[in-house]
Amino acid sequence: MASTTQLDIPPAPPARPRRPGSTGRAGDKIFLSLSRGSGILLLLIMASIAVFLSYRAATAISKDEGNFFTTFDWNPAGDPPVFGIAVLLFGTVVSSIIAMVIAVPVAVGIALFISHYAPRKLAAPLAYVVDLLAAVPSIVYGIWGALVLVPYLEGLNLWLDQFFGWTYIFEKTEVGVARSLFTVGILLAIMILPIVTSVSREVFLQVPKMNEEAALALGATRWEVIRLSVLPFGRSGIISASMLGLGRALGETMAVATVLSPSFLISLHVLNPGGGTFAQNIAAKFGEADAFGRDALIASGLVLFVLTLLVNGAARLIIARRKEYSGANA
Amino acid sequence: MSNATTTDVRDQRPQTRPGTHGTGLSSRSLPRWAPLGFAAVSVALAVGISTAAGWQSRVQWGLIAALLFLAISYVATTVVENQRQAKDRLATSVVWVCFLAAVVPLASLLWTTVSRGSERLDGYFLSHSMAGVLGSEATGGVYHALIGTLEQVGIATVISAPLGLLTAVYLVEYGKGGLARAVTFFVDVMTGIPSIVAGLFILSIMLIAGLEPSGLMGALALTILMIPVVVRSTEEMLKLVPNELREASLALGIPKWRTILKVVLPTAIGGITTGVMLAIARIAGETAPIILLVFGSQLINTNPFEGAQSSLPFYIYEQYKIGEAASYDRAWAAALVLIAFVMILNLVARGIARWKAPKTGR
Amino acid sequence: MAKRIDVGGLTAYYGSHKAIEDISMTVEPRSVTAFIGPSGCGKSTFLRTLNRMHEVTPGGRVEGKVLLDDENLYGSGVDPVTVRRTVGMVFQRPNPFPTMSIFDNVAAGLRLNGSYRKNQLSEIVEKSLKGANLWNEVKDRLNKPGSGLSGGQQQRLCIARAIAVEPDVLLMDEPCSALDPISTLAIEDLIGELKERFTIVIVTHNMQQAARVSDRTAFFNLSAVGKPGRLIEIDETERIFSNPSVQATEDYISGRFG
Numbered sequence: 038m039a040s041t042t043q044l045d046i047p048p049a050p051p052a053r054p055r056r057p058g059s060t061g062r063a064g065d066k067i068f069l070s071l072s073r074g075s076g077i078l079l080l081l082i083m084a085s086i087a088v089f090l091s092y093r094a095a096t097a098i099s100k101d102e103g104n105f106f107t108t109f110d111w112n113p114a115g116d117p118p119v120f121g122i123a124v125l126l127f128g129t130v131v132s133s134i135i136a137m138v139i140a141v142p143v144a145v146g147i148a149l150f151i152s153h154y155a156p157r158k159l160a161a162p163l164a165y166v167v168d169l170l171a172a173v174p175s176i177v178y179g180i181w182g183a184l185v186l187v188p189y190l191e192g193l194n195l196w197l198d199q200f201f202g203w204t205y206i207f208e209k210t211e212v213g214v215a216r217s218l219f220t221v222g223i224l225l226a227i228m229i230l231p232i233v234t235s236v237s238r239e240v241f242l243q244v245p246k247m248n249e250e251a252a253l254a255l256g257a258t259r260w261e262v263i264r265l266s267v268l269p270f271g272r273s274g275i276i277s278a279s280m281l282g283l284g285r286a287l288g289e290t291m292a293v294a295t296v297l298s299p300s301f302l303i304s305l306h307v308l309n310p311g312g313g314t315f316a317q318n319i320a321a322k323f324g325e326a327d328a329f330g331r332d333a334l335i336a337s338g339l340v341l342f343v344l345t346l347l348v349n350g351a352a353r354l355i356i357a358r359r360k361e362y363s364g365a366n367a
Numbered sequence: 368m369s370n371a372t373t374t375d376v377r378d379q380r381p382q383t384r385p386g387t388h389g390t391g392l393s394s395r396s397l398p399r400w401a402p403l404g405f406a407a408v409s410v411a412l413a414v415g416i417s418t419a420a421g422w423q424s425r426v427q428w429g430l431i432a433a434l435l436f437l438a439i440s441y442v443a444t445t446v447v448e449n450q451r452q453a454k455d456r457l458a459t460s461v462v463w464v465c466f467l468a469a470v471v472p473l474a475s476l477l478w479t480t481v482s483r484g485s486e487r488l489d490g491y492f493l494s495h496s497m498a499g500v501l502g503s504e505a506t507g508g509v510y511h512a513l514i515g516t517l518e519q520v521g522i523a524t525v526i527s528a529p530l531g532l533l534t535a536v537y538l539v540e541y542g543k544g545g546l547a548r549a550v551t552f553f554v555d556v557m558t559g560i561p562s563i564v565a566g567l568f569i570l571s572i573m574l575i576a577g578l579e580p581s582g583l584m585g586a587l588a589l590t591i592l593m594i595p596v597v598v599r600s601t602e603e604m605l606k607l608v609p610n611e612l613r614e615a616s617l618a619l620g621i622p623k624w625r626t627i628l629k630v631v632l633p634t635a636i637g638g639i640t641t642g643v644m645l646a647i648a649r650i651a652g653e654t655a656p657i658i659l660l661v662f663g664s665q666l667i668n669t670n671p672f673e674g675a676q677s678s679l680p681f682y683i684y685e686q687y688k689i690g691e692a693a694s695y696d697r698a699w700a701a702a703l704v705l706i707a708f709v710m711i712l713n714l715v716a717r718g719i720a721r722w723k724a725p726k727t728g729r
Numbered sequence: 730m731a732k733r734i735d736v737g738g739l740t741a742y743y744g745s746h747k748a749i750e751d752i753s754m755t756v757e758p759r760s761v762t763a764f765i766g767p768s769g770c771g772k773s774t775f776l777r778t779l780n781r782m783h784e785v786t787p788g789g790r791v792e793g794k795v796l797l798d799d800e801n802l803y804g805s806g807v808d809p810v811t812v813r814r815t816v817g818m819v820f821q822r823p824n825p826f827p828t829m830s831i832f833d834n835v836a837a838g839l840r841l842n843g844s845y846r847k848n849q850l851s852e853i854v855e856k857s858l859k860g861a862n863l864w865n866e867v868k869d870r871l872n873k874p875g876s877g878l879s880g881g882q883q884q885r886l887c888i889a890r891a892i893a894v895e896p897d898v899l900l901m902d903e904p905c906s907a908l909d910p911i912s913t914l915a916i917e918d919l920i921g922e923l924k925e926r927f928t929i930v931i932v933t934h935n936m937q938q939a940a941r942v943s944d945r946t947a948f949f950n951l952s953a954v955g956k957p958g959r960l961i962e963i964d965e966t967e968r969i970f971s972n973p974s975v976q977a978t979e980d981y982i983s984g985r986f987g
Contacts (some may be wrong), residue, residue, distance in 0.1 A: 062622070064562040064624045064625065065623050065624045067624070068623075068624035068627070068628075069537075069541055069624070071533055072533040072534065072536045072537035072540075072541060073541065073546070074533075075529075075530045075531075075533035075534040075537065076533075076534045076537045076538070076542075076546065076550040077546070077550075078549070078551060079530070079534055079550055079553060079554065079557070079594065080529065080553055082548060082557075082591065082594075083553045083556065085558060085568075086564075086565075086568045086591075087498050088559070089568055089571040089572060089575070090564075090567060090568060090571055092571070092575075093571040093574065093669070117584065138572075140464070143465045143468060143469055144469075145465075146461060146462045146464075146465025146466065147462075147465050147466050147469055149462050150419045150462045150465065150466040151464065152463050154459060154463070155466075158789065159431070163531050168713070168717075169710060169713055169714075170473055170477075172645070172648050172649065172652075172709050172710070172713050173476070173652070173706060173709070174651070174652020174653070174654070174680055174705055174706070174709060175654070176651065176654045176680040176683045176684055176702070176705075177476070177480060177651065177652070177683070177702045177705065177706060178476065179687070180476075180683060180687050180698055180699070180702060181476045181479055181480065182697075183687065184479075184695065185475060185479055186472070186477075189424070189425075189426060190424075191424070192422065192424025192426065192427065193424050193427060196422060196424065196427050227469075227472045227473065227476075230469055230473070230695055234469075245824070247820055247822055247824035248399075248824055248826065248827065250782065250785070250820060250824065250827060251820070251824040251825070251887070251890075252826075252837075253782060253785055253813060254780065254782060254813055254817065254818035254820075254891070255813065255814070255817075255837060255838040255841060255890070255891070255894065256810050256811065256813040256814030256815075256838065256841065256842070256894070257810065257813075257841055258452065258454075258455040258810050259455055259458070259459070260454055260455040260457075260458035260459070261451075261455070261841055263458070265826060265837060265841075266826060269826070269827070269828035269829075270827065270828065272828075276698075277873075279502070280559075281558075281559075284558075284561070285561075287561065288390060288559075288560070288561020288562065288563060288564065289561070290562065290563045290654065290655035291560070291654045291655065291680070291684060294684075295684070295687060309512050316561060316563045316655065318660075319567070319655075320563065320655060320658055323658060323659055325853075328574065331570065331574065332574070334567070335567050335570065335571055338563065338564050338567035339567075341561060341563070341564055342560070342561075342564045345559045345560065345561060345564070346556060346559070348559065349555060349556050349558075349559040350556075353552070353555060391802065392797070392800050392802065392804075392807045392808065392812055392815065393805075393806035393807045393808065393811075394806070394808055394811065396806070396808070448799050451841075
């Protein structure tokens with residue numbers, strides 16, 4: 038990972054007499070202010086996202102008769118208006134955790150497969166296909182999940198219930214189709230697989246040849262080469278890839294909205310249909326919401342925003358801490 | 368490209384016949400066809416076990432076969448070779464299993480979309496809107512949604528591409544100190560903003576300013592999603608431009624801004640174009656902001672600045688929700704159109720990247 | 730310990746390109762053999778065939794045989810992993826594992842092979858670092874990352890890592906070309922000490938270095954660009970530098986080409 042190139046080149050003194058009419062200095066100023074201006078504009082956009090969302094959210098929460106964090110209901114149009122995010126927070130976190138547990142190891146495996154295991158002729162086209170799959174829009178995953186995956190998973194759900202029901206988590210207490218948080222987690226895992234794979238593979242390919250050769254020359258097997266030089270070098274890359282995937286999973290709207298059959302209940306029986314996520318709830322409730330209902334949805338969106346901020350911040354911190362050890366003096 | 372620089376550990380296994388008991392450098396090892404044999408045995412066993420137990424789902428069969436495969440190859444290698452080779456073999460098997468496990472759903476996704484989508488996809492579908500079509504009727508088309516998508520994505524690109532490009536130039540060519548660090552940090556943060564949150568942001572502005580839903584509002588939300596992608600990819604490309612080029616130009620007395628415009632950007636232009644196109648492909652599939660901000664429509668509305676519009680991803684969702692056989696067909700057909708659009712953008716973008724890539728003299 | 734290498738009719742390819750052709754030579758145990766020759770003559774490629782690192786390059790393959798005390802490295806049933814354990818290598822640019830501490834770097838090979846007792850590990854690491862003349866400089870910071878050392882120290886760390894597994898042969902691919910003169914001197918002194926225990930083969934671009942450190946010198950050349958490299962002659966270093974038997978060697982040594 039190339040560290041940020043700090044261009045520290047002082048403006049070169051003119052090597053020959055400046056041609057008359059040359060506007061180097063003025064040009065530099067204009068160009069600098071243009072580019073700095075867009076950077077500042079970006080910061081302004083970020084700030085206003087936070088400000089506007091908080092403002093609307095505050096309006097909504099101040100009129101909420103329930104507790105915004107603990108109420109198991111979403112009825113801003115009711116009298117009195119009651120809504121809370123507990124169920125949404127739970128559903129979002131649980132489905133994302135399921136997705137990460139499945140997707141990250143598999144994605145690292147596929148990335149290694151492409152970078153170090155697949156026959157050379159197969160590797161390049163495979164990488165290409167994975168990159169293309171990363172671009173498949175989430176709504177397509179959504180209808181595929183609802184119309185193809187859900188029926189397929191019913192057998193698996195019964196089987197999990199039969200053999201792992203004792204874990205409580207995999208106990209299926211309600212009959213019904215597999216429109217559960219577990220199915221959502223699997224679908225999210227499939228969705229984020231390509232992007233996590235793609236980023237990890239990119240990092241694995243950047244492992245300096247000499248690091249791998251160092252391991253080889255010590256008499257390392259292929260797996261040991263990977264463990265000694267590829268994985269340590271790629272660790273921060275894997276983390277940032279996973280966080281990228283987690284960010285997608287947390288905020289994914291369409292795939293959840295199409296697959297989940299929502300309910301305002303918290304249950305650790307992840308195979309039961311029901312539950313909800315922030316994004317799914319916003320998409321589902323938006324159509325029928327009045328002005329106040331929209332503010333309430335914005336309030337829940339603010340929580341999602343903060344959640345993704347925290348995830349991203351954590352990822353940055355981990356990567357920054359790793360940096361000193363990655364010692365890319367290559 | 369980067370393949371050339373990787374060390375090839377693919378064919379590291381000793382090429383041996385089984386049973387060669389050697390001393391010193393050679394050692395006992397499994398034959399080359401062993402993994403295939405293990406795979407065949409585990410699949411056979413898995414089918415046997417599942418049939419015996421009466422399990423229907425093929426998902427289970429696959430899981431059992433995968434676990435058996437891992438176990439058999441580990442044990443066999445430990446017995447015949449040694450612990451280290453067994454670990455190596457286990458890793459190889461795990462990686463293969465990961466790959467195969469991921470191929471199945473992704474292939475199913477593509478295959479379903481293509482086969483179901485091609486049922487309804489024709490010239491009529493592409494050139495008609497949903498005006499006056501009931502959900503259960505097997506007519507109607509996607510024309511209005513196509514127009515909506517093109518216009519919304521077009522506006523978003525016109526705003527984000529220059530902004531993103533300039534920001535990246537600032538970060539790479541000028542950036543030092545607090546401001547650059549802040550921008551870098553918040554670009555990262557922006558990359559992680561869920562599309563629905565971007566939609567809610569524009570929605571809150573709309574609520575405050577009393578604006579009506581329109582294509583433009585959707586495009587603004589897409590802009591927020593697109594800018595960080597453009598900044599990131601452009602930044603990467605600019606960093607790849609060797610410093611020697613900049614120094615060579617500066618040493619000739621060429622001012623910095625002209626160096627950037629005439630030397631740095633042209634060198635990186637292929638990669639930058641690719642980045643922008645990939646960003647377009649990414650936002651073209653966004654549904655959530657459109658639901659909130661563009662409202663959706665059955666009619667053709669060519670004016671993105673006024674009135675509700677549709678868009679391809681929104682259309683797919685809408686048709687899915689109707690829940691009739693005919694609307695499912697339309698959803699799949701539109702999904703195929705959307706995937707084709709995104710894929711073509713991707714292919715062209717990658718083509719440009721390859722074509723414009725700096726020639727490595729080899 | 731220190732084994733003799735006998736190469737017979739060795740040809741190496743990159744894909745369809747023949748990099749070196751029909752090389753035969755003997756490398757004596759407990760001595761330093763230097764490979765010299767103009768750029769692109771295949772001396773590094775040849776070096777990498779001696780521990781089967783050549784086949785790691787995409788498209789790389791080898792014909793012919795390399796006997797290590799009568800055992801053919803390219804024989805059937807030979808595991809390249811074992812070969813590389815037996816024939817250690819030091820690279821042109823120092824390549825310590827960047828995420829590992831100095832101690833872990835030296836211990837890496839031992840840990841892979843698992844052939845040590847727990848309490849022996851630090852003993853072997855100390856011995857190897859001493860063997861690489863690095864102990865005094867790093868003994869107080871064994872837990873710091875290896876990438877924090879200077880270039881010359883890193884290269885000696887790599888040598889320590891290579892000798893920790895007690896290989897029979899040590900290959901060095903231009904080990905000093907990325908180093909400053911003082912570090913170079915340190916490495917050259919070290920080579921002089923190491924040859925008491927190992928068979929050493931060193932590729933170098935620097936003829937003075939070959940003259941200083943080696944007992945025997947092999948001169949490689951290629952007839953034209955794109956043609957495979959060949960071994961022109963191998964002899965006592967003194968003979969090569971004073972009275973070579975082939976005209977091309979003399980031309981190269983005296984700086985008339987290359």
